[in-house]
Amino acid sequence: xxxxxVDRINTLYGDSHVLFDLSIRVEEGEVVALLGxxxxxxxxxxxxxxxxxxxxxxxxxxxxKPISGLAPSAIANMGVQLVPEERAIFGGLTVEENLRIxxxxxxxxxxxxxxxxxxxxxxxxxKSLGRTLSGGEQQMLSIAxxxxxxxxxxxxxxxxxxxxxxxxxxxxNVAAGLAREGRTMIVVEQNVAAALSFATRVxxxxxxxxxxxxxxxxxxxxxxxxxxxxxxxx
Amino acid sequence: xxxxxxxxxxxFNGLALGSLLALVSxxxxxxxxxxxVLNFAHGALFAVGAYAxxxxxxxxxxxxLAIAVxxxxxxxxxxLLERLIIRFFYGRPHEDQILVTYGIGIVLVECxxxxxxxxxxxxxxxxxxxxxxxxxxxxxxxxxxxxxxxxATLLVGLYLVLYRTSMGLVVRAGIENPGMVGILGINxxxxxxxxxxxxxxxxxxxxxxxxxxxxxxxxMGANFMAQSFVVIxxxxxxxxxxxxxxxxxxxxxxxxTSAFNSSYSEVMLYALMALLxxxxxxxxxxxxxxx
Numbered sequence: 001x002x003x004x005x006v007d008r009i010n011t012l013y014g015d016s017h018v019l020f021d022l023s024i025r026v027e028e029g030e031v032v033a034l035l036g037x038x039x040x041x042x043x044x045x046x047x048x049x050x051x052x053x054x055x056x057x058x059x060x061x062x063x064x065k066p067i068s069g070l071a072p073s074a075i076a077n078m079g080v081q082l083v084p085e086e087r088a089i090f091g092g093l094t095v096e097e098n099l100r101i102x103x104x105x106x107x108x109x110x111x112x113x114x115x116x117x118x119x120x121x122x123x124x125x126x127k128s129l130g131r132t133l134s135g136g137e138q139q140m141l142s143i144a145x146x147x148x149x150x151x152x153x154x155x156x157x158x159x160x161x162x163x164x165x166x167x168x169x170x171x172x173n174v175a176a177g178l179a180r181e182g183r184t185m186i187v188v189e190q191n192v193a194a195a196l197s198f199a200t201r202v203x204x205x206x207x208x209x210x211x212x213x214x215x216x217x218x219x220x221x222x223x224x225x226x227x228x229x230x231x232x233x234x
Numbered sequence: 235x236x237x238x239x240x241x242x243x244x245x246f247n248g249l250a251l252g253s254l255l256a257l258v259s260x261x262x263x264x265x266x267x268x269x270x271v272l273n274f275a276h277g278a279l280f281a282v283g284a285y286a287x288x289x290x291x292x293x294x295x296x297x298x299l300a301i302a303v304x305x306x307x308x309x310x311x312x313x314l315l316e317r318l319i320i321r322f323f324y325g326r327p328h329e330d331q332i333l334v335t336y337g338i339g340i341v342l343v344e345c346x347x348x349x350x351x352x353x354x355x356x357x358x359x360x361x362x363x364x365x366x367x368x369x370x371x372x373x374x375x376x377x378x379x380x381x382x383x384x385x386a387t388l389l390v391g392l393y394l395v396l397y398r399t400s401m402g403l404v405v406r407a408g409i410e411n412p413g414m415v416g417i418l419g420i421n422x423x424x425x426x427x428x429x430x431x432x433x434x435x436x437x438x439x440x441x442x443x444x445x446x447x448x449x450x451x452x453x454m455g456a457n458f459m460a461q462s463f464v465v466i467x468x469x470x471x472x473x474x475x476x477x478x479x480x481x482x483x484x485x486x487x488x489x490x491t492s493a494f495n496s497s498y499s500e501v502m503l504y505a506l507m508a509l510l511x512x513x514x515x516x517x518x519x520x521x522x523x524x525x
Contacts, residue, residue, distance in 0.1 A: 081417075090407045
């Protein structure tokens with residue numbers, strides 16, 4: 001049994017049908033990348049797993065137990081944690097308060113020191129308000145909120161978008177470190193090279209369908225494979 | 235031109251009115267910010283608080299005891315309103331929320347009128363607040379000074395709850411981005427009940443404390459509610475510091491204008507609001523975005 005199974009879900013935004021019988025699965029300790037053009041349904045897939053959007057049909061299972069239809073708070077407390085594209089830092093709360101509220105309902109919350117070990121920059125800024133952080137610091141904090149909850153599966157939505165190359169390199173190193181420690185993750189990213197550097201397996205999405213499934217190595221070895229669903233080679 | 239002592243006296247009146255508006259408006263703004271519901275029953279709840287003090291005073295003969303029991307009563311009333319009515323309106327359009335809370339307000343005011351009649355009731359000044367206090371060149375009613383001190387203490391208490399407790403953390407985060415609070419595993423609906431009840435207690439308590447200063451009538455809250463809406467616009471929707479500062483500014487404007495010509499006091503308040511909306515639409519402490 002896989003840790004997470006998305007089983008033929010159909011998700012709609014209002015009247016527009018975004019995901020069509022989409023199925024993916026994620027094993028414990030695996031890092032899976034969802035790749036595809038804008039509008040392929042990657043973010044919608046993550047939002048459906050988190051419960052922010054309820055699939056019209058199909059089922060999402062965690063440890064074999066159905067979670068589709070539950071509230072995001074209930075799904076979060078089963079160990080699923082979305083790190084949203086817009087980062088959604090609470091701007092009026094300090095860095096430490098952002099971490100504190102994330103840890104509030106987590107039974108095995110990490111200590112602040114452990115989080116600061118991963119992101120030393122956040123320790124320096126722990127008294128600063130969220131709205132004063134740079135884009136890179138906000139992304140660190142957003143990932144840190146998922147980590148402090150000791151989430152079993154972290155859903156990273158465009159974690160490197162709009163960040164300077166040096167910061168992307170640091171965040172890729174952090175993600176690769178988490179992958180080595182066996183943290184299960186799904187990553188949605190336009191920066192294919194960055195995503196493939198720590199993902200083990202890949203789903204290619206196009207127009208709400210899965211059009212490719214394979215390992216990162218296959219995709220790196222055959223750049224032509226990605227052309228259908230990415231528009232460009234990997 | 236009024237004399238200096240008269241002006242100073244009005245400035246103190248402004249402080250008393252302003253602190254009261256601050257207390258009323260902080261309840262209103264926190265309910266609006268967290269639950270997304272603009273509570274039009276707020277004025278009625280202010281009057282209910284004043285009548286609660288009036289009734290309990292008859293039974294207990296002690297102002298403090300009357301206020302304590304009155305707060306318990308407001309808490310229960312807040313819980314009941316949220317559980318029986320308000321919670322069904324969280325996802326509904328603002329028009330529905332305004333209509334239902336406005337309706338609750340009418341029902342409460344008319345219930346009060348049915349029981350106590352429309353004539354003004356008098357709540358006596360507590361024994362410890364009798365007389366006047368000499369403040370240099372100015373003699374000022376003691377109870378009003380105490381009122382300012384009591385409300386300042388309450389506002390500090392509210393600040394500590396908001397900024398030093400886990401519940402306050404959830405409320406502040408929920409005002410900014412309720413969706414993300416849910417994604418972080420917190421069921422906000424449970425917090426909503428407490429926030430609504432605390433807001434009801436805050437406005438009821440304001441009514442109780444104000445009762446000895448004014449004539450207690452079923453409609454006494456109407457004007458207060460209008461002014462407190464101005465305050466939360468001035469301060470920024472959903473902002474607690476905004477409600478406090480906005481309340482004090484509004485209180486001073488109304489009182490100081492009255493010193494010159496009382497018929498302009500409300501006009502000045504709304505003129506200031508209009509000016510602020512042009513220059514700074516999000517209010518003094520507000521941030522753009524969610525309303």
